[in-house]
Amino acid sequence: MALSQKHLLGIKNITAGDIEQIFTTADNFKEVINRPIKKVPSLRDITIANIFFENSTRTRLSFELAEKRLSADVINFSASSSSVKKGETLLDTVNNILAMKVDMVVMRHASPGAPHFLSRHIGASIINAGDGTHEHPTQALLDTYSIRERLGEVAGKKVAIIGDILHSRVAISNIFALQKLGAEVMVCGPLTLMPRHIADLGVRVELDVQKALEWCDVANILRIQLERQQIKYFPSLREYALYYGINKARLDRLNKEIVIMHPGPINRGVELDSDVADSGHSIILDQVENGVAVRMAVLYLLANR
Amino acid sequence: MQKRLILNSELLNITVDRLCQQLIENHNDFANTVILGLQPRGIYFSDLVVAHLQTLTKSEITYGYLDATFYRDDFRKKGKPVQANATKIDFIIEDKNVVLIDDVLFTGRTVRAALDAMMDYGRPAKVELMVLINRRYTRDLPIAPDYTGKDVNTLHTQKVLVEIGKGKKNKVWLINEET
Known part of the structure; x- marks a missing residue:
């Protein structure tokens, strides 16, 4: 069974069946991250860009860890140290990153709806890591x-x-x-x-x-x-x-x-x-641990579509 | 759809018994041997084998399930994700003799993935492969079983249906898909 969506923009867009499937897959990944070797090669041919236009420690670390535990190649981008400061638009920034052959985008942005806007213009799968006061x-x-x-x-x-x-x-x-x-x-x-x-x-x-x-x-x-x-x-x-x-x-x-x-x-x-x-x-600390497993499940299932 | 019976439950019992005798011949008291059944379908056959081994040897066999879903090389090519299953390995396989058990050996890709998955738990001294049905002439990789229940000549278009497990009649069928 595949997820009903190509992107994870918000919980509003996905079904209860999707959530259940993410949970069962996360159960398997929870077992993986408690092994002596906490890594599986599932996404070794996938490149993921973490694009953070807003500060984050926990979510970003958790995503990065999840990506690395799945053997994906990871690039990190933060707005504070980039050409966004020079006035580049969101779409241009992301299209430039995608031109480097990136398969998935994890994005946090201060504006509600930013990932939804992006999903209408680019082909890669987008995971919303928080858009303003909208969804996470x-x-x-x-x-x-x-x-x-x-x-x-x-x-x-x-x-x-x-x-x-x-x-x-x-x-x-x-x-x-x-x-x-x-x-x-x-x-x-x-x-x-x-x-x-x-x-x-x-x-x-x-x-x-x-x-x-x-x-x-x-x-x-x-x-x-x-x-x-x-x-x-x-x-x-x-x-x-x-x-x-x-x-x-x-x-x-x-x-x-x-x-x-x-x-x-x-x-x-x-x-x-x-x-x-x-x-x-x-x-609270179980939430943090489960965060890695759940994000692994989301990345794994979206990469599979 | 045409079905042909390859093994009935009587023959299956004889086969399991023979495979267990072969295992005992090579592994004696299983002190340094662990058995891993391959998820999702191989475990029903490995359950049979291990249960019979325990009656024969009257000793506790170290036994677990291994899931290789996340190690597969074809999971994105099937168009839909393969649902993973639980891995249950609560022992150390470092320097142990490992017997991998699956029901059907087809292209060899599952076994390739299983070998990778197993290595993440440690470095075994030796690894052997037992399968119930060895489909010949269909291999994509140079992998061969050490213990075989039955060799079957099959085409790529055919399927092998193994009915083992709770509520099943312990039969193995060869199925011709109509084209």
Whole structure:
């Protein structure tokens, strides 16, 4: 079975069947990356360009590692050290890279829809590694994969996404992925960080974090993205931590155990306290490990089309 | 579609018994030998072989499954991705004698991929290949089995259908695809 799409632009475009197939393939790759020799030759004839117009450590490292574990040839490009500074357009930049016979493009861009635009103009497969505040499909895939790993399945589970929903591409992609897999989704955060009409996506909206925690099986805590906030959305970080920060005291008040997730990087002491982030409930480091396996699966399946 | 029976369950049992005797002849008590069944279909045959070996030798056989999907050279040429299967190797194969077991030897490409996949787990002392059905005159690579259940002369257009495993009738068929 092949994926229904040539590109991975967003979770919105793919089917539940695609997600399931990515998960089963990721299971195999998870076994591979835990071997003494963590490498298979599957993509040895494929060249992949990692084009990052926006800063990234985790996603970029994870993609690069996934590509190398599949034996692909990898070239890296970051906008800060390139001709983009001289005024080259996105299409020209990418076409120049593709002229060097590149088969796949992994791209992060600050503008929502940039990879979609590109997919209409170039032949290579494109994987969206985050486009502005729009989608971050591989993050949602690894998040749902980690939930499936910890809880057995995603269907029927209650997942609360807590924090800066307004600026979060992780939230949007997670909502699509969780709904396609049959989970119930709630978003929780201050009203100023809640997009208007978010309820139209079929999610519950909750402003009280304690109620959200009481409702959910899994809490996915998002980072406060100060770099995207041009205006003040809340009075101070201290106040945010007081009202929305997840700490041990809050979790102790629940009469159940919930799974804690965070896409990283964590602002410790703001949205998440250290004693929770480093506890047994947290699967944050599993998410990072699964990220490599899930990205390997995506690259492998797209290269196969 | 024409089907011709190559092995029935009675003959299959005799064949498995003979192959096990040959293995015992070469590997004695299997102290330094491990057996790997090749995913996806070879494992049903290797399960039979290992179960019978264990009754014959009354000793525990080190046994695992090997999946070579990610090592194949033709997986992008088939137009659709090949679904990978689980590899189960919870032992060390360094300096061991390895017996690879598959059901049908056709072009030899699966075995080539399996050899590569196996090397990622260590450097075995010696590797042997056992197949239930050896299709002759169809090889793309210089690979030959050490233990053969049955040699069959086939054309590239024919298929070998192995029905072994849970709920199956333990039969092997040669199928002529109508053109």
